[in-house]
Amino acid sequence: MLIINIHPTETAWSFVDDTASTCSIHHYSKPIPMETIRQESRILYLISPGQNDLQLAPEEQRTVSQQAPHIQTIFRDCLRANPRADHRLLSENRFYQNLPPLSTRYALPADLATRFQRAGRDALTHQWAWIKAKSILPEVKSLISIHLNSAPNAVAIKNGQPVDLSAGFSQMDGLPGFHSCGEIDPSLCLTLSEKGEPPAAIEHLLAAQSGLSSVSPELASFSQIFEQPESLASKVLSHQLKKTIGGMASALNALEAIVFSGEITPALTAWLVDLLEPLTAFGFIPTSTISCESITRLNSPASRIQVFLMEDTPWKIAYEMFSQAQPLQS
Structure with missing residues (x-):
């Protein structure tokens, strides 16, 4: 089986044989060779969301989808190259489509609450x-x-x-990661900003220089x-x-x-x-x-x-x- 993992900025592909063993995942910047596609009987397209894709309002999600012509190109090229294969689409977004508002809503004004919501990962x-x-x-x-x-x-x-x-x-947000801070008091960001820290520096601090690795610096992984x-x-x-x-x-x-x-x-x-x-x-x-x-x-x-x-x-x-x-x- 051929698995094509499509990200907003890159695409990776790998082979998985019928005994569920696999070759390493190969990243590529050019289209997959057509001969590779023609040899497969099953092709799975795995659509992985980009950062914050899940938090967008429905109309914004449609706009993002329309701005990703490379996805449509991959579908079209693979279907034309191997119309007899079993082509299937798996979108990671779909699992979280019906989350109840009580689990995704922030206590924000309505115009902001529709734009900024909790969203699932993995x-x-x-x-x-x-x-x-x-x-x-x-x-x-x-x-x-x-x-x-x-x-x-x-x-x-x-x-x-x-x-x-x-x-x-x-x-x-959420649980602390190895390098990301997890849930914190948002006023910390305001305090850092008032002290002159630019937004990019604050984001880097919280997303890449914090987390469990900062709690215990002796841990390497x-x-x-x-x-x-x-x-x-x-x-x-x-x-x-x-x-x-x-x-x-x-x-x-x-x-x-x-x-x-x-x-x-x-x-x-x-x-x-x-x-x-x-x-x-x-x-x-x-x-x-x-x-x-x-x-x-x-x-x-x-x-x-x-x-x-x-x-x-x-x-x-x-x-x-x-x-x-x-x-x-x-």
């Missing part, structure tokens, strides 16, 4: 987490999906639809947060995740399951067991043995709360989501 990963969890636990009606990467975020999902999210208008649980950054992230889980459980009126997605390591699984310890008061029972596999169960069979850690491999997620994608017709 839509494909969260949707995939829901589908995988349902395949294991068909009876589950709601879950909390937590994506653990350098910009961690969480989504509450009920009956397959997101109903709450931790992310905000930009990459800087996001994964070291889990390897050094006594670090302040590790404790800060744990505290914020506990608050997020509690709030989302309230939004769902239930706490049936939690799915963590990320790179599975022994350090991470042990860190998550400690993170979840307060949930024992609500019926969570950790498993006595943990094996690091592509899907790791962190609860015992008697637990009232199901918890999984799923290996997050972007190309594999796209491969498994092919059946969910919209057929693309000429």
Whole structure:
């Protein structure tokens, strides 16, 4: 299968064979060779939003779409080169289209509230987490999906639809990232501006020079947060995740399951067991043995709360989501 990942500023493509193994992702600035397209029986177009695309009003989203002729060109060229292939379209924006206003609305005047809204990230990963969890636990009606990467975020999902999210208008809001500040008092930006800091410098400070790496400068990577649980950054992230889980459980009126997605390591699984310890008061029972596999169960069979850690491999997620994608017709 050929996966064409289309970003606003660049396009990447990769091959995935029928055994779900893949070559490395190749970035290119020129069109994919037509001979490559003709040889594939399945082609998946993955549309990834640019920064703040999700926060735009519907009429502004249409304008952005109209200003992206390169997307239409890729569709047309591939369909013409291989009309017999199964062409499918997967847009990350679609998962968040029906978010309820109570989870996206900021307490701003109406003219601003329609332009600036909370928006989700990593839509494909969260949707995939829901589908995988349902395949294991068909009876589950709601879950909390937590994506653990350098910009961690969480989504509450009920009956397959997101109903709450931790992310905000930009990459800087929500949970603290490894280099981004996360939720802060907005008056800090005003104070910095009053002291003469230009907007670009403030943005760089909050988006690239803050976050968990500034809380614990001795940590060289996001994964070291889990390897050094006594670090302040590790404790800060744990505290914020506990608050997020509690709030989302309230939004769902239930706490049936939690799915963590990320790179599975022994350090991470042990860190998550400690993170979840307060949930024992609500019926969570950790498993006595943990094996690091592509899907790791962190609860015992008697637990009232199901918890999984799923290996997050972007190309594999796209491969498994092919059946969910919209057929693309000429």
